[in-house]
Amino acid sequence: MTARQPIRIQGLRKDYNQAGRLVPALDGIDLDIQGGAIFGILGRSGAGKTTLIRCLNRLETPSAGRILLGETDLAALGPVELRRQRRRIGMIFQHFHLLHSRTAAENIAAPLEIAGVTKPERQKRVDELLELVGLAGRGKAYPSQLSGGQKQRVGIARALAADPDVLLSDEATSALDAETTAQILDLLRDVNRRLGVTIVLITHELSVVKSICDGAALLEGGRLVEAGALRDLVADPSSRLGQWLLPALPEVPSDGRHLELRYGGRGGDTILSDLTLHLGQSPALLGGGVEQVAGTSVGRLLIRLPHDADLDSVFAFLGTRGVWAVVR
Amino acid sequence: MNPESFSELLDLLWGASLETLYMVALSGFVTLMAGLPAGLALYLIDGDGPLPRPRLHRVLSTIVNIGRSLPFVVLLIAIIPLTRLIAGTSLGSTAAIVPLSLGSIPFFARVVEAALREVDKGRIEAVQAMGGTLRHLVFMVLLPEALPALLSGVTLTLVMLVGYSALAGVVGGGGLGDLAIRYGYLRFNTEVMVATVVVLIVLVQANQLAGDWAVRRLAHRR
Numbered sequence: 001m002t003a004r005q006p007i008r009i010q011g012l013r014k015d016y017n018q019a020g021r022l023v024p025a026l027d028g029i030d031l032d033i034q035g036g037a038i039f040g041i042l043g044r045s046g047a048g049k050t051t052l053i054r055c056l057n058r059l060e061t062p063s064a065g066r067i068l069l070g071e072t073d074l075a076a077l078g079p080v081e082l083r084r085q086r087r088r089i090g091m092i093f094q095h096f097h098l099l100h101s102r103t104a105a106e107n108i109a110a111p112l113e114i115a116g117v118t119k120p121e122r123q124k125r126v127d128e129l130l131e132l133v134g135l136a137g138r139g140k141a142y143p144s145q146l147s148g149g150q151k152q153r154v155g156i157a158r159a160l161a162a163d164p165d166v167l168l169s170d171e172a173t174s175a176l177d178a179e180t181t182a183q184i185l186d187l188l189r190d191v192n193r194r195l196g197v198t199i200v201l202i203t204h205e206l207s208v209v210k211s212i213c214d215g216a217a218l219l220e221g222g223r224l225v226e227a228g229a230l231r232d233l234v235a236d237p238s239s240r241l242g243q244w245l246l247p248a249l250p251e252v253p254s255d256g257r258h259l260e261l262r263y264g265g266r267g268g269d270t271i272l273s274d275l276t277l278h279l280g281q282s283p284a285l286l287g288g289g290v291e292q293v294a295g296t297s298v299g300r301l302l303i304r305l306p307h308d309a310d311l312d313s314v315f316a317f318l319g320t321r322g323v324w325a326v327v328r
Numbered sequence: 329m330n331p332e333s334f335s336e337l338l339d340l341l342w343g344a345s346l347e348t349l350y351m352v353a354l355s356g357f358v359t360l361m362a363g364l365p366a367g368l369a370l371y372l373i374d375g376d377g378p379l380p381r382p383r384l385h386r387v388l389s390t391i392v393n394i395g396r397s398l399p400f401v402v403l404l405i406a407i408i409p410l411t412r413l414i415a416g417t418s419l420g421s422t423a424a425i426v427p428l429s430l431g432s433i434p435f436f437a438r439v440v441e442a443a444l445r446e447v448d449k450g451r452i453e454a455v456q457a458m459g460g461t462l463r464h465l466v467f468m469v470l471l472p473e474a475l476p477a478l479l480s481g482v483t484l485t486l487v488m489l490v491g492y493s494a495l496a497g498v499v500g501g502g503g504l505g506d507l508a509i510r511y512g513y514l515r516f517n518t519e520v521m522v523a524t525v526v527v528l529i530v531l532v533q534a535n536q537l538a539g540d541w542a543v544r545r546l547a548h549r550r
Binding site for chain 1: 448450451453454455456457458459460461464468469472473475
């Protein structure tokens with residue numbers, strides 16, 4: 001397996017023919033996804049995220065543009081080569097799409113049968129995969145005998161069976177309850193760490209991005225609004241995704257004494273006590289919070305400075321600590 | 329020549345039942361062999377299907393519709409030349425298999441098409457996304473996933489064939505329907521009529537129960 005394959009999307013367009021009129025579903029998407037990353041694509045329904053992920057394994061044929069998986073342009077492949085390349089891309093679905101006529105083990109074996117793997121080898125691989133997704137011993141169960149979370153585990157095992165470089169997730173947790181969602185997301189992260197498989201997921205749930213993604217993109221009306229690594233997004237005050245990922249702040253009167261602070265990583269953990277020492281008196285903490293985003297803690301705080309605090313000196317001090325601040 | 333005794337009646341019924349079973353079994357087999365691929369083709373080449381060939385689909389669909397629109401008794405007579413060509417004769421149980429098959433193939437093809445349409449599109453896409461070929465689509469997804477519906481369709485078709493075969497008497501095909509018409513209707517022989525009706529009911533019931541049992545067994549497993 002050649003894991004950690006990057007995906008580069010260049011000028012991707014998809015137009016649908018609606019009553020003789022071409023309606024763009026994707027309107028020129030350029031996006032780089034780092035190999036081995038978990039990348040989330042956020043958007044409302046109708047934003048084009050489903051079309052985008054379906055273009056990545058050519059369940060939809062792009063109208064224009066390139067989709068480079070490693071060195072291969074998926075958008076340009078003929079049918080035979082496409083089928084071969086599709087084996088490098090696993091996919092999991094919101095409604096699982098397991099074959100009901102097959103047991104869990106037989107479902108997981110399906111991609112291996114297609115790839116022409118011999119029966120003894122298939123059996124060995126299926127056992128490993130059942131173990132990997134925490135379903136050891138449940139191989140003989142039919143999908144109708146499994147819970148939603150278990151079905152998605154089978155879906156994940158099936159998607160990983162042929163050792164893909166990329167795993168596509170089409171709202172894979174949207175049909176699951178909160179606890180099961182957390183378990184499935186844990187499994188996806190575990191799989192990503194262990195196998196190095198690049199994961200592209202689409203979701204309308206911010207919490208999914210927050211809990212497992214390294215990078216994210218926001219899609220609106222078929223266009224990419226923004227994209228980047230999560231840690232860069234939260235550090236960028238102009239980023240909408242960054243705003244959403246950070247804790248919300250209460251409204252305050254703008255009297256020039258309220259400061260919004262933002263920080264990521266270690267520098268900010270002790271910022272309140274450090275600022276108290278610097279000022280000689282303590283600022284009031286009015287709201288905010290600290291979140292885990294992409295594995296690091298990021299904070300967003302709203303404080304009120306004492307009357308006699310010198311703003312310039314406060315900003316200079318915060319700057320030395322790598323804390324971003326703005327008067328609210 | 330009315331049946332004089334009970335054993336004579338039994339002989340008549342037995343012979344007619346065998347003729348009916350012979351016609352239904354053979355035409356059922358031919359229908360399955362031809363209707364399944366036809367229905368599969370109808371599904372695959374549909375405009376929304378996995379192998380869209382809209383023009384060819386329209387042609388095939390029209391042929392099927394023509395076959396479906398003829399009342400069976402009309403078809404039976406209209407294709408006598410064809411029957412003679414295929415069976416060597418236009419008379420008898422074996423000859424009746426030609427119109428019986430031709431009458432039920434279009435019906436079964438539609439049943440197959442409808443059953444395949446019920447297969448969740450997502451499961452088909454899942455196998456396409458694995459890099460599956462058309463062969464995989466058909467044998468890994470379409471046929472296995474639609475199997476319960478296909479079995480119901482086979483039961484439906486066989487029951488219909490029992491009904492069609494009652495008209496086979498028109499071309500000297502014999503069978504239970506022919507017996508009922510000749511003795512029960514033309515000779516006012518109530519005993520034969522009632523006995524024939526009973527045997528037909530038993531035949532259809534047995535067929536239906538066996539079909540339902542098979543479908544339930546499959547569904548149970550899934």
